[in-house]
Amino acid sequence: MKRAALVFAIFFLLALSCRRQGGAGDVFRFNLETEPPSLDWSVATDNASIMVLNNIMEGLTRYNQDLAAEPAIAERWEVSPDGKKYTFYIRPDARWSDGKPVTAQDFVDSWQRLLNPATAAEYAYFLYLVKNAKEINSGEIKDLNRLGATAPDERTLEVELIHPAVYFPVIVTFMVTFPIRKDLAEKYPDSWTEPGRIITNGAFVPTSWRHEYKVVLEPNPHYWDKKPGLRQLVFYMVNETTTGLTLYDTGDFDMVRPPPAAIPSYRGRPDYYEYPYLGNYYIGFNIEKPPVNDPRVRRALAMAIDRSKIPEILKAGQMPATSFIPPGLIGHNPEIGFKFNPERARQLLAEAGYPGGKNFPALTLGFNTLEDNQLICEYVQAQWRANLGIPVYLRNMEWKVFLKEVQLDPPQAYRFGWIADYPDPNNFGEVFISISGNNHTRWKSAEYDRLIELGAVETDPVRRQKIYDDAQRLLVEKDCVMVPLYFYVQSWLVKPYVKNVRFNALRIFYFKDVVIDRSL
Numbered sequence: 001m002k003r004a005a006l007v008f009a010i011f012f013l014l015a016l017s018c019r020r021q022g023g024a025g026d027v028f029r030f031n032l033e034t035e036p037p038s039l040d041w042s043v044a045t046d047n048a049s050i051m052v053l054n055n056i057m058e059g060l061t062r063y064n065q066d067l068a069a070e071p072a073i074a075e076r077w078e079v080s081p082d083g084k085k086y087t088f089y090i091r092p093d094a095r096w097s098d099g100k101p102v103t104a105q106d107f108v109d110s111w112q113r114l115l116n117p118a119t120a121a122e123y124a125y126f127l128y129l130v131k132n133a134k135e136i137n138s139g140e141i142k143d144l145n146r147l148g149a150t151a152p153d154e155r156t157l158e159v160e161l162i163h164p165a166v167y168f169p170v171i172v173t174f175m176v177t178f179p180i181r182k183d184l185a186e187k188y189p190d191s192w193t194e195p196g197r198i199i200t201n202g203a204f205v206p207t208s209w210r211h212e213y214k215v216v217l218e219p220n221p222h223y224w225d226k227k228p229g230l231r232q233l234v235f236y237m238v239n240e241t242t243t244g245l246t247l248y249d250t251g252d253f254d255m256v257r258p259p260p261a262a263i264p265s266y267r268g269r270p271d272y273y274e275y276p277y278l279g280n281y282y283i284g285f286n287i288e289k290p291p292v293n294d295p296r297v298r299r300a301l302a303m304a305i306d307r308s309k310i311p312e313i314l315k316a317g318q319m320p321a322t323s324f325i326p327p328g329l330i331g332h333n334p335e336i337g338f339k340f341n342p343e344r345a346r347q348l349l350a351e352a353g354y355p356g357g358k359n360f361p362a363l364t365l366g367f368n369t370l371e372d373n374q375l376i377c378e379y380v381q382a383q384w385r386a387n388l389g390i391p392v393y394l395r396n397m398e399w400k401v402f403l404k405e406v407q408l409d410p411p412q413a414y415r416f417g418w419i420a421d422y423p424d425p426n427n428f429g430e431v432f433i434s435i436s437g438n439n440h441t442r443w444k445s446a447e448y449d450r451l452i453e454l455g456a457v458e459t460d461p462v463r464r465q466k467i468y469d470d471a472q473r474l475l476v477e478k479d480c481v482m483v484p485l486y487f488y489v490q491s492w493l494v495k496p497y498v499k500n501v502r503f504n505a506l507r508i509f510y511f512k513d514v515v516i517d518r519s520l
Contacts, residue, residue, distance in 0.1 A: 014202060025398050026516045028498065029303040031244040031256040032235040033370065034399040035212050039193040041175040045122050045438065045498045046403060047419060047507075049130035052235060053175045055511050056200040056217060057282050060107070060157070060172040067423050067504055069169035073179070073201065073224075074157070075103055083164030088157040088172075095222035096181065097205040104151035106179035112144040113185070114176050120436025123176040125430060126421075130446075131160040134435075144192040167389050203228045203512035212237055229500075229515035239399070241285075241371045245493075254495045254516075259371050263491055274316060275503040278326050279488035280428070281318075283365070283380065285481055286410040288442045289363050296352040298480040301413070302338040303345035304387040305380060307485055313375050316491040321484040323472050324418075324428055328505065330461055331425035331468030337476045337484060342387040349388055357389030366395040366414040368402035373415055376485065406440045417442070419488070420506055425468050426456045432475055432482070443481040448474050 036049040041057060045049065060074040071077075075091035094102040114121050115137045128134045131148025135141040160169065171177065178391070182193045191197055195206045203225070204217035212238070217233040222388050238244045241259035248256045258266055283301075285292040292298055307320035322337025346356070354360040365381060369375040374396070381392045395411060403519055406414055418438075419425050419469030429452040434444035451471040457502045458464040475481060494501055500513040 005044045014258070018325055019134075026229070026231040027234060028230050028232070028511060028516060029234045029236060029252065029254045030511075030516055032215075032237050033239050033255050034258070034368075035242070035402045036215070036236050037403055039198065039206070041111065041178050042121050042123075042180070044175060046213060046399070048399070050175055050214060051509065052182075052206075052217075054176070054508055055202060055233060056198075056204050056206060056220075056498065057178045057202045058176065059174065059178045061169050062173055062234065062510070063170075063504065063506070064500060065504065065510055067506060069173055072173075074172075081308045083166070084161045086159045086161070087167060088159070090155040090157065091224060092155065093224045094201065095224060096201050097220045097222055098199050099222050100199075101154065102179055102201050103154040104157040104296050105154070107157050107177070108147075108149050108151050110178060110180035111149050112147055113180060113182075114373075115147065116144060121387055123174075125436055126171065126174060126176050126435070129161050129163070129165050129171065139437075149445065166459075167422065167424050167426070171423070174421050203510070207249055208446050213265070218487060223512075226512070229514045230511070233511050233514075236418055247473040248493055248495075251495075254498050255501065256451065257361055257494050258491055258493050260314045260316065260375060266493060271496055273490070273492045273494060273503060275490040275492075276328065276505045277488035277490045277507055278328060278505045279417055280321055280324050280326055281356045281376070281415070281417045281485050281488060282321075282324070283483040283485065284406075284410070284414050284416050284441050285439070285483075286412055286414075287479075289412045291352070291363070292412045293355070294352050295478075295480055297354075298483075299304070299338065299477075300345040300348040300352070300388060301384060302476070302480055302483040303341040303348070305383045305483065306340045308340070308380065310376070310486045312373060312397040314486075315380055316487045319489070321487050323423050323470060323476060324482070324484050325472065326420075326428075326487045327427070328405070329420075329423065329425045330464050331455075332470070332471065333426070333465075333469050336469060336472045338480070343389060348391075354390070360388075360390040362391045362393055363413060364393050364411040366402065366411040368397055368415075377415055380485075410440045414440070416482075417488070423506065425464075426452070429455055429468060429471055441481045445474060445479065447474065 032048050034048045038044045038049055038053055041053050054507055058072045059070040062072040064070045067330045073094045074088040077085055077086055077088045090104050109333045113119055115124050117139050124137045132141055132146045150158050188197050195209050198206055203223050205220045207218045208216040214234055219228045244256040245258055245262055247253040282424050285298050310320055311318050322332055325331035365377055367377045377394050384390055384392045418431050432439045433449050433452050450468055455467040497516055499515050499517050
């Protein structure tokens with residue numbers, strides 16, 4: 001495998017050198033690591049797709065540097081006295097990349113498409129705050145026009161909520177709420193997101209997409225805001241982080257995520273950046289598959305992992321986690337969850353009928369191809385074998401294959417992660433509600449659903465903390481449908497001549513402000 005990676009690196013270097021045109025100039029080259037499964041923002045779910053979409057599209061609002069919602073396609077908005085009606089006013093200079101105005105109806109069309117059961121959007125629940133959204137998505141209401149989002153004129157979007165939500169302007173920063181060109185999506189249902197057909201309203205527009213290699217973005221000539229400082233933004237797809245680092249060191253990439261083994265050597269350099277990250281890396285269980293259909297087995301697996309070693313493995317200051325909601329948010333409680341207790345884990349396994357691991361069925365742990373995942377899953381495998389005496393097999397899959405598998409037929413155990421879409425504990429709590437398309441565990445709990453619904457509307461921070469404490473205890477202790485491993489930390493290498501890369505705890509990058517200054 002190492003030889004194959006070296007051969008690939010050499011090929012990649014040659015390919016890049018053949019395509020240089022007297023130096024990169026104002027081209028910014030970023031290693032996306034994986035192929036985006038989809039640039040259809042109604043159905044995309046992964047970080048790679050979101051990274052591209054945040055640079056080619058804009059919603060009603062966007063984040064400022066403090067992670068507060070600021071006007072984007074909506075130049076302003078008003079809230080009714082009862083907090084249940086939002087009126088957004090579309091800026092008159094907002095344009096699609098073909099020059100057509102962005103209208104309020106474009107948002108209505110997008111939201112109706114997201115919630116239409118035929119779309120099968122995993123993120124449909126994101127808009128369940130909107131009147132009749134849940135009923136439309138479940139098929140209870142057939143008429144999409146009954147959605148509480150209407151466009152009385154081209155520049156006015158009226159949204160009715162089922163309850164007040166002060167964080168709603170943050171909700172509409174997220175990709176699934178972006179407007180859509182219904183005419184194109186209907187005319188080219190299977191290819192409207194491909195370059196040459198896709199029409200965007202953000203700072204960039206895709207001009208080339210060589211699948212599994214790179215996607216090239218160029219400035220949108222009709223973008224309403226300040227024009228990008230780049231001639232091209234190129235997302236490469238090299239999932240071997242060691243290869244990505246080689247390409248960074250040779251000057252062929254401008255920004256990469258360093259592999260864990262390299263971090264000690266680069267930490268302290270002016271081009272190395274480390275930043276907090278609102279995210280949790282965890283092991284999920286398909287609770288319908290033996291032997292993890294027994295909660296005693298799941299608890300034993302949770303107690304058999306020594307998380308204190310994870311920072312030594314990944315080397316970037318990751319924080320071991322036993323609970324789901326990360327530091328910095330209401331709901332974070334490090335006392336929740338199972339600590340390392342191999343003796344109690346073996347007792348639980350014996351109670352489940354597997355003393356000393358005897359007769360325990362082979363357990364598969366699935367993960368997608370990335371060096372970090374390989375390291376962590378090999379460590380978890382070793383921990384379960386050493387502390388429980390059970391057979392554990394790893395299943396390594398390419399990203400799109402892995403996503404499809406966890407959606408349709410998850411293995412007994414799989415690695416996964418959740419990165420905040422908006423900085424509120426509700427965004428973590430909703431991952432595991434019964435109707436969430438991101439809940440791949442097959443677990444449904446009416447009590448958990450009730451708690452998350454209460455937490456979404458509670459305004460008192462003390463009562464809200466208690467609600468999320470109760471929900472997390474149900475999730476990671478009583479039913480133990482997932483095992484938190486660590487809270488993420490971002491590590492990046494950025495060339496000194498790259499200016500205006502803005503870091504934040506959501507790892508959202510708007511590259512429209514980036515400039516290349518090689519005079520330094």
